Amino acid sequence: MDVSWDKVKTEAVKFLQDYIRISTVNPPGREKPAADFLSHILEAEGLEVETYAAEPERPNLICRLKGDGSRKGLILLHHMDVVPVEPENWSVEPFGGEIKDGFLWGRGTLDMKGLGILELMAFLLTHRLSLPLKRDLIYMAVADEETGGRQGAEWLVNNHPDKCEAEYLLNEGGMGWIANGLSGFFCGVGEKGPLWLRIWVEGPAGHGSVPLEDNACVRLVNALTRIASHEQPLRIVPEMRVYLAKVGIDPDTSPNELAGHGMLALPPIAAMFHNTISLTGLSAGQKVNVIPSRAEATLDCRLLPGADESNFMSELKRVMADDKVQIEVIEGFEASSSPPDTEMYLCLEAALDECYPGIAVLPTISPGFTDSRCFRKLGCHCYGLSPILVERDILSTAHGHDERIPLDDLEKGIMVIFEMIRRLNAE
Numbered sequence: 001m002d003v004s005w006d007k008v009k010t011e012a013v014k015f016l017q018d019y020i021r022i023s024t025v026n027p028p029g030r031e032k033p034a035a036d037f038l039s040h041i042l043e044a045e046g047l048e049v050e051t052y053a054a055e056p057e058r059p060n061l062i063c064r065l066k067g068d069g070s071r072k073g074l075i076l077l078h079h080m081d082v083v084p085v086e087p088e089n090w091s092v093e094p095f096g097g098e099i100k101d102g103f104l105w106g107r108g109t110l111d112m113k114g115l116g117i118l119e120l121m122a123f124l125l126t127h128r129l130s131l132p133l134k135r136d137l138i139y140m141a142v143a144d145e146e147t148g149g150r151q152g153a154e155w156l157v158n159n160h161p162d163k164c165e166a167e168y169l170l171n172e173g174g175m176g177w178i179a180n181g182l183s184g185f186f187c188g189v190g191e192k193g194p195l196w197l198r199i200w201v202e203g204p205a206g207h208g209s210v211p212l213e214d215n216a217c218v219r220l221v222n223a224l225t226r227i228a229s230h231e232q233p234l235r236i237v238p239e240m241r242v243y244l245a246k247v248g249i250d251p252d253t254s255p256n257e258l259a260g261h262g263m264l265a266l267p268p269i270a271a272m273f274h275n276t277i278s279l280t281g282l283s284a285g286q287k288v289n290v291i292p293s294r295a296e297a298t299l300d301c302r303l304l305p306g307a308d309e310s311n312f313m314s315e316l317k318r319v320m321a322d323d324k325v326q327i328e329v330i331e332g333f334e335a336s337s338s339p340p341d342t343e344m345y346l347c348l349e350a351a352l353d354e355c356y357p358g359i360a361v362l363p364t365i366s367p368g369f370t371d372s373r374c375f376r377k378l379g380c381h382c383y384g385l386s387p388i389l390v391e392r393d394i395l396s397t398a399h400g401h402d403e404r405i406p407l408d409d410l411e412k413g414i415m416v417i418f419e420m421i422r423r424l425n426a427e
């Protein structure tokens with residue numbers, strides 16, 4: 001297919017610069033100018049755009065290329081909102097869309113306006129080239145991902161499920177990385193479920209000069225110490241067996257055999273094989289000479305797909321071994337995953353191999369969550385992948401300072417998505 005990739009890249013860079021210049025910091029979000037910006041681009045190509053909004057300033061945008069109906073749809077999803085910035089810690093204006101040293105700088109370049117523009121270009125190419133489609137191809141830009149999606153994906157899926165119906169979806173949740181001369185792609189096939197807990201102890205208050213046996217602070221600290229010193233058992237969920245095979249480990253290995261493997265020393269890898277608990281908050285006491293009557297902690301737990309929340313909680317209580325410790329769920333929802341062997345996964349793998357010959361593609365379970373969880377509830381298979389290679393140090397600028405995207409091979413990201421679309425609509 002005859003595509004002038006240089007021109008496509010120039011167009012993509014210009015779009016991304018303009019998109020970055022529209023601040024959609026959430027809170028408060030106010031994604032409307034961003035949705036208008038995307039609408040103008042799509043409408044200029046003669047396409048029809050629909051918006052659905054929980055509130056007027058926060059629309060969700062959908063644009064559809066009709067397929068022949070013989071297969072179910074494919075959604076290209078991104079969120080328009082971004083996280084806040086501390087401008088004093090940036091070396092450029094975070095919403096300036098500046099190009100410097102081979103990068104486009106700005107909040108949202110990696111998370112995730114960049115992928116939104118790569119998807120847009122693949123979508124426009126499909127339209128411009130009149131690629132025959134068996135499936136509807138649906139470009140979707142949602143609001144409010146960064147604070148949980150209640151006015152974005154979650155709202156859209158709950159209120160307009162018919163507009164969100166598709167067999168497959170491409171989203172954030174995986175990336176291409178370069179580190180120490182190696183490179184590869186992590187394709188997100190699942191996400192752990194957050195389980196945010198508050199635990200507290202109540203006890204007698206008193207003067208600090210006379211120690212009390214039932215001091216709430218002491219009981220809480222002891223319970224937390226027991227949690228911290230309890231090792232969570234190693235689990236191998238089915239999705240991770242494919243990962244193991246790809247890194248040269250027998251996929252049928254048992255948790256016992258895998259325990260102690262060197263790769264588990266890396267916390268992000270270990271997190272894919274364990275339910276995890278992070279102590280994220282502690283509060284008690286107002287004055288140095290007063291024993292407070294209450295001590296409280298918050299725990300950020302992340303459960304693997306298939307883990308049972310009530311079993312996890314009972315185990316936690318058993319480990320804390322103190323009846324006086326109270327526990328409540330602040331928020332939680334289930335982990336979700338999609339199989340790493342569907343037609344879309346295989347097409348994505350093949351498209352990556354075509355654009356980056358021989359590169360490793362590994363299915364991963366993300367410790368965080370994205371909007372994909374909302375669409376998986378509708379039965380859609382969702383995969384997370386930003387199809388460009390980025391140095392590991394640069395990847396960590398997402399949500400940090402000096403967020404930036406390398407421009408070197410930006411067009412390859414568009415090629416991968418376009419090639420995946422083509423393959424998913426082939427005979």
Ligand SMILES: [Zn+2]
Pocket residue numbers: 079111112145172
């Ligand atoms: Zn994001």
